[in-house]
Amino acid sequence: MDLKVLGLLAVQERGTPIVPTAAPARQLLALLAAHADRIVPTAVLTQELWPDGAPRHAQDMIETHVRGLRELIDDALDVGRQQAAGASAAPGPRSAREVVVSLPGGYLLATGGGSSDVRMFQRAVGAGYRAMEVEDYPTAAERLGQALELWSADAYTGVVAGPHLRAHGARLELSRLRALDLWIEAQRRLGRRHELYSGLSVFLSRFRSVPPQYAALVAEVEQSAAQGYAGRSYGSYGQSPALRIGPFLHSLRQSRTTLHPLPIAG
Structure with missing residues (x-):
């Protein structure tokens, strides 16, 4: 199954x-x-x-x-x-x-050993987190990106959710956002400006609501491009008043208590 x-x-x-x-x-x-x-x-x-x-x-x-x-x-x-x-x-x-x-x-x-996108997500996220711990940012970006690609919309879309499904969905959502935080950081450390901005927009477009910090980042990216910052090097973006990516990522690191995903089974 x-x-x-x-x-x-x-x-x-x-x-x-x-x-x-x-x-x-x-x-x-x-x-x-x-x-x-x-x-x-x-x-x-x-x-x-x-x-x-x-x-x-x-x-x-x-x-x-x-x-x-x-x-x-x-x-x-x-x-x-x-x-x-x-x-x-x-x-x-x-x-x-x-x-x-x-x-x-x-x-x-009983799944009979069939596939599960949640298990695939957990494996990819775990590999990405381990790569981040050893500062292997290319592998981290790849594996975390693979994990995020498994999401096509909010978990259990099309299902009426009672208290137990809502709780399970919330745990999945928290794990997804933590994976997204680390994917952003891996792309930043690699200097992949285009991949960061385009990928973030794609990931966020799949969900009904977007946490304010991500929406603000996308808006600032668009604003900076409109003001002519698109041709600058990645490092100059961190200093641009139109794109405060440094403080944004610092806030992500401060809010993240661990590099390991929350358990999402159960």
């Missing part, structure tokens, strides 16, 4: 989408994906779907959503069986109950 949550929720089994159209079922699938390969207690699912108080038949409603998910997975597995027809050496597809697993007290989404 392949999971993507750094933007629109996308879940595939053997290449076939299984994201339900009903909002509550999609929300339940998103929470299971957020805790992939770990049990999610029924109480947590209930709090997520009904934060203001569960209805009388909440357990039955959750079981109905789970059955719907399994029906979608069955459709995906049928496609997999057709594609694998005649290839006896290939492992057979899993059953839907092996994907969405019922356990005492909750449910588990």
Whole structure:
């Protein structure tokens, strides 16, 4: 099973989408994906779907959503069986109950070793942070840029978020902003003015809201270009009154307490 949550929720089994159209079922699938390969207690699912108080038949409603998910997975597995027809050496597809697993007290989404954009993000960010620690700025810029490219929009776009998904999304967002801070610093140290400014604009354009410090930096870049600073060397930008990049990056370093990403699972 392949999971993507750094933007629109996308879940595939053997290449076939299984994201339900009903909002509550999609929300339940998103929470299971957020805790992939770990049990999610029924109480947590209930709090997520009904934060203001569960209805009388909440357990039955959750079981109905789970059955719907399994029906979608069955459709995906049928496609997999057709594609694998005649290839006896290939492992057979899993059953839907092996994907969405019922356990005492909750449910588990078993990925079966599939891909996850969150795990890819974590690996790339970790490599970038380690490169920054040893002042390998080219590698840091590359790996942190790869991590940021995995984001197409805000996490869990298109999913109604209750308290647990909001908390998980907030942790992802904080990790993304810390990666962006270090990517900016790596590009600055390499003197890559164009890559810094163009890349920052692209990254920020994908999200509903932009933290004020980043929006201010982009605005100052545009202002400096309009005033004729575009031809100056990178170092002269740090002294330009129109682009106060030095103080901006200093504030980033002051606000960052560690070079290691926050844990975003759980």
